[in-house]
Amino acid sequence: MNEIEKLQKLIDSSNDIVFFGGAGVSTESGLKDFRSKNGLYSIKNLKYPPEYLLSHECLVKNPKLFFEYYKNNMNFTKAEPNVTHLYLKQLEDLGKLKAIITQNIDGLHQKAGSKNVLEIHGTTYNCHCEKCKKQYHGEYIFDSKGIPKCECGGIVRPDVVLYGEMLPKEFELAIDYITKADLLIVAGTSLTVQPASSLIRYFQGKNLVIINNTNTPYDYIADLVINKPLGEVFSKLH
Numbered sequence: 001m002n003e004i005e006k007l008q009k010l011i012d013s014s015n016d017i018v019f020f021g022g023a024g025v026s027t028e029s030g031l032k033d034f035r036s037k038n039g040l041y042s043i044k045n046l047k048y049p050p051e052y053l054l055s056h057e058c059l060v061k062n063p064k065l066f067f068e069y070y071k072n073n074m075n076f077t078k079a080e081p082n083v084t085h086l087y088l089k090q091l092e093d094l095g096k097l098k099a100i101i102t103q104n105i106d107g108l109h110q111k112a113g114s115k116n117v118l119e120i121h122g123t124t125y126n127c128h129c130e131k132c133k134k135q136y137h138g139e140y141i142f143d144s145k146g147i148p149k150c151e152c153g154g155i156v157r158p159d160v161v162l163y164g165e166m167l168p169k170e171f172e173l174a175i176d177y178i179t180k181a182d183l184l185i186v187a188g189t190s191l192t193v194q195p196a197s198s199l200i201r202y203f204q205g206k207n208l209v210i211i212n213n214t215n216t217p218y219d220y221i222a223d224l225v226i227n228k229p230l231g232e233v234f235s236k237l238h
């Protein structure tokens, strides 16, 4: 039995599956992985690091710069779900997959039709007015000129968790789901960025599977480790 067949067997025999995904889930939809060799963070000629450009401090002190960077780099409205997103949607429909926990902010799981998606870093899919809290579709920011404004005059900002901001309530929910899961599939993340990577420590179930291009610090506790591109793995599952 090869490793993909082993994964299929684990999926077939589990009923409380939780999927925990990182940037690697979306790279096959043409999105850049922030931290990989060719990712956004590797662009060295930026005057400011992305950690500043996507921080609450930048939004408040230099909104022009914030929105310029945000509009140029965080517009995923034309991206389409790939085979991994679509497989997970099927698995949710079967009642086997209880939750998708994602570090991604691209909204592609919702676009694939998945319902229970916990976005622990928020989403570019929606935005809201800082002042009156009125909600807008994410495209409102990308369609705006300069600094996007609400009808009340407040700044309209993305529902993304910026550097320097607290984690959303989804993080607590994610812990709940992971604690109750019988199979946890971790995919497309190097598990090196805290606090997201610490989520894996809450797992008490039977089988932990890690699928990633490179090794992760948690491979030693996994029951199955697959070092293959996600598309290659998920296109063979049913």
Ligand code: ZN
Pocket: 129, 130, 131, 132, 133, 134, 150, 151, 152, 153, 154
């Ligand atoms: Zn407003």
